[in-house]
Amino acid sequence: MSAYRAVKGTRDIFPEEIAAWKHIENVIGGVAELYGFQEIRTPVFEYTDLFRRGIGAATDIVGKEMFSFEPDPGGRSITLRPEMTAGVMRAFLQKNLHAAAPVHKLYYIAELFRKERPQAGRQRQFAQFGAELLGASSPEAVAEVIGLMMQVFSTLGVKGLKLRINTLGDMDDRVRYRDALKAYLVQYAADLDEPSRERLEKNPLRILDSKNPAVQDIVADGPKLRDYLKQGALDDFEQVLRYLDERGVSCSVDPLLVRGLDYYCHTAFEVASPELGAQDALGGGGRYDGLARQLGSKTDIPAAGFAVGMERLLIVMEKQGLLRHIGEKGPRVYVVLQDRELVSRAVTLCNSLRSAGISAEMDLCARSMKAQMREANRMHADFALFVGEAEIRSGLFGLKNLRTSGQEELDMKAVIARLCRKPDETESSAPC
Known part of the structure; x- marks a missing residue:
């Protein structure tokens, strides 16, 4: 036996498992092609500022989970990518793709890195697949992104998924609601758990995601996001729901659903599986029209996308018996x-x-x-x-x-x- 072991939070993927990975990757590529999405591959590390500006300095990812280092004594900080959307948008802007065509559809299967506590389906080096639709974020564009994600799951045979969806309004709506929510929660700061007290200062919207029953009770009596949305945002969201219904995609509106990244606006969604237990999120996404400007663009670029954890998807498929015969194909x-x-x-x-x-x-x-x-x-x-x-x-x-x-x-x-x-x-x- 070797004296060396894999670094904590990483794992080896052996040939008997690779067949399942390739099967999923082939399905992703096939469904993406049906929707006109093309694959993009970006560098495994980017300048740290890209994630601070794109994801948000107050998010858990930037505050706690990034692997960052200085490339040389006088150089800029570099970070192993913790997510893909900021890097894809950076590549889109750097290549000036919006000048070549109004809409670009890109998908990826990529390795990512976060300083998370290792557990089932959550590693410090992990993989995601996702898609970004850049140049459009109309209700039909958002519905198309969600439809692509759900068709990958259905093609793989995954059952029992629950799609939750909400609208965050535009950035002004979100800021007004965040301020009102914070003012309300400050009164109950002593009753909040430690993670929620920390989020109260940095990112109070994330408290809505708390699974702590005591915190949920406090939130239930607080201000409602929907009361802070403009009518246009509500109309836009209703149209998204109609398009999903026409596609046969069932979903439930969850007024407490927010996404943990600062760039999201308007429609946000998350797909969950009961096979994953309490931490049941399999993937999610939404609109992010303001990200391009945050990264230096002179104009906003409408966009929508999603990401799904590959390891978590494999857990679900394993529990549902969908991997049983994959990998049995041998030489001719x-x-x-x-x-x-x-x-x-x-x-x-x-x-x-x-x-x-x-x-x-x-x-x-x-x-x-x-x-x-x-x-x-x-x-x-x-x-x-x-x-x-x-x-x-x-x-x-x-x-x-x-x-x-x-x-x-x-x-x-x-x-x-x-x-x-x-x-x-x-x-x-x-x-x-």
Whole structure:
């Protein structure tokens, strides 16, 4: 055993798990393509100021959770990205994409870093997938972003999700409500728990998210966000709800839902799963029309997006039995060597098969035929191809179907044609 272990809050992802990750990633890419979203990849670290200005200096992420460091004695502070939206907007502005087309649809699957207390589904290095629609934040644009997120879940087969949604109004509405909420909560400061007292000074809206029943009781009698919203914001929100209903996306309006990042305005949403327990949030997002200006743009750029935790999604899928058969796909054929002196011929056959686009494996440890067959079954190979002196002399090789146990004697041209069929084809062959 090694004397070294993975750093706390990080974990290794082994080959048997990678199949599930790739399955989810393929679904994300496929659904994103249906909606016209294209993938973007940004640097794993950015200047710290980007997150302070974009996310908000008073947020928990900036205040407590960022991994920041100085690149050199006189340089600017750099931070491992704790979220993607600010970086995507930075890239959008730097490339001047808004001058090339009015609307850009971007999605990502990315590694992120936060100094969180490690627990199930929450690591210090973690992954998210998400999408950002830049250049539009109309009700139909917001509904499209939410529709994309929910279609990924439905395509993966995930059940029992609850979509909560709310409107925060514009930035002026949000500021007026924040001030009223703070003035109310100050009266009960002694009755608030420690996290809420801390948020009272920095970000009082986050107190609405508290799961503490005593705090919830205090909040219940306080000012209501809806009373501070302009009629236009309420009308806009009603239109979002209508579009979601037309898409068949069910949701519940939660007047206490706020997002923890300062750039959100108007529609905010969160999707939760009972499979995750008390901390049931799977992902969420909303509108952020003012972020571009916060990052130096001379004008606001309407935008909406979401992010979903990959590890948390995997937990939900595992509990719902959706990963049971993923990863069982093995090589198309396992070359079984009957005579070790023919190993060079087996290598040549494997190369020929792979050149034809057929995944092939062979024994590399000089094991017996029985052990090779066990390995072929362990790897979930579709076929076994037997190579011995008789096969080399005759040019006919035994090809055994490991699913049905049927066996054929074929020359290599016919073997390749047979293996190029899809697993469910029985008669006609298809080119690889």
